[in-house]
Amino acid sequence: MRTWMGAVAATIALGATSTAEAACTAAPVSAETLRTSIDDAMQEYPRFEEGSFLPRAEGIIASIPCLTEIAKPDLVARIHRLTALKVRISDGNDRRARLAFASARSLDATYELPSWLAGPLDPERAEYNAIPLDLITKVDLRQPTEDGGSVFLDGKATLERPKNVPTLFQRKIVDRVVETAYLWPADPDPIYDMVPIYEDRPPTSARLLVSGGAAAVAGAGATLISLAGWDITNICPEDPRDVCRLQARDRIIAGSAMVVGGTGGFLFGQYFLDGSGAVIGIKTRW
Helix, strand or coil: CHHHHHHHHHHHHHCCCCCCCCCCCCCCECHHHHHHHHHHHHHHHHHHHHCCHHHHHHHHHHHHHHECCCCCHHHHHHHHHHHHHHHHHHCCCHHHHHHHHHHHHHHCCCCCCCCCCCCCCCHHHHHHCCCCHHHCCEEECCCECCCCCEEEECCECCCEEECCCCEEEEEEECCEEEEEEEECCCCCCCCCCECCHHHHCCCHHHHHHHHHHHHHHHHHHHHHHHHHHHHHHHCCCCCCCCHHHHHHHHHHHHHHHHHHHHHHHHHHHHHHCCCCCCEECEECCC
C-alpha cells in the first residue's frame, strides 16, 4: 500500500511538464465534429501498433484550440481520455496518462473503459483508476474584467482550476469562444484582462490603518475605564454625589463607548475590507 501511494504521489507531483497546447492553427471545429472524431479515433487504439491511432489522435488534439463553442463536460472527458491514451504511445509516459484519466473520471464517474479498449489485466485499466479523485486540488484563477469575457474550465463556468491534473481552459466573450487551451499542471495560468487585485481587496496598508487605529481607540477606552475605576476606589469620597465620583463615572461611560466603537472598527477593517473573514488570532468566515 505504501508503495502504491508513493507512486500516486509521484504521479501527481511529477507527471506533467509540457506547455499548454498552441493557439489555433487549423480550421474551426464544432463540438459535435470533435466528439465524432474522438470516438472514431478511440476505435483505432487497440491497433495502435499498426500506426494509425497516434497520427489521428495528434491531429484531433491539435484541433482542440480551434473549438467554436464551449465543450460540455462529457466532451471534455473524451478529450482527457484521448489525451491519456495518446501520451502513453507518443511519450511512453504512464504518469501523465494517469493524470488525464483522473480528470476524465472527475467529469464522468460512471464511465468505464470498454473491454474492446482495455482488457481486465491491461495496464490502461489500472492507470485509468490509479489516482483517487479526492486527491485533486484546485486554486482560483483571477476574475476576468467585463472585456475579458467568461472563463470555463472543463466545460463549467468556474474559476476553480485543478492544479495537479490537466484541465481544458476556455474563454468566451459574448457568444464567441476566443481561447481554448489544454493545460497540464505545470502550465501557467492563462493571461487575459483581469480585475485588478485592489478592486477585490483593498491594499494591506488601508486595512492595517483602519484596524490599527480602531484597536488604539479601544485600548485608550479600556485605559480610561481603568483609571476612572482606580480614582473611585482610591481617591474619590464615598459620597455618590461628589464631583470626583461623577466625573469618574462619565469617564467610564466614555471609555466603554470607545471600547465598543474601537472593537467594531477593528472588525470592520479585518472583515469588510478584507472580504474573507475576521482575523483575530485565526481567520474565520462569518
